[in-house]
Amino acid sequence: xxxxxxxxxxxxxxxxxxxxxxxxxxxxxxxxxxxxxxxxxxxxxxxxxxxxxxxxxxxxxxxxxxxxxxxxxxxxxxxxxxxxxxxxxxxxxxxxxxxxxxxxxxxxxxxxxxxxxxxxx
Numbered sequence: 358x359x360x361x362x363x364x365x366x367x368x369x370x371x372x373x374x375x376x377x378x379x380x381x382x383x384x385x386x387x388x389x390x391x392x393x394x395x396x397x398x399x400x401x402x403x404x405x406x407x408x409x410x411x412x413x414x415x416x417x418x419x420x421x422x423x424x425x426x427x428x429x430x431x432x433x434x435x436x437x438x439x440x441x442x443x444x445x446x447x448x449x450x451x452x453x454x455x456x457x458x459x460x461x462x463x464x465x466x467x468x469x470x471x472x473x474x475x476x477x478x
Contacts, residue, residue: 396470
């Protein structure tokens with residue numbers, strides 16, 4: 358007659374696998390939300406580069422028709438004199454490739470630098 362082992366819900370390898378997966382998910386979330394050191398906000402007025410600002414430095418840029426704020430690795434338009442205020446409603450941007458456009462004032466703010474894929478590889 359064979360003796361059966363009692364059924365265990367988790368074995369040691371199951372626990373280790375779950376822990377490894379949790380650590381990987383946590384690192385992915387951390388690096389996705391962390392500001393990039395090499396990222397910049399480029400502000401274009403009438404299609405010409407007006408200013409390039411690092412996202413690691415908190416600052417406020419006052420233009421003729423709007424105000425751009427850089428804080429906590431993100432950029433947003435905090436005040437604009439255009440009638441629809443779509444640029445203000447866009448909210449904050451912080452990932453490479455994102456942009457805020459104010460058509461009435463002909464202003465474009467976009468994030469440039471190393472993308473996440475380039476930074477990891």
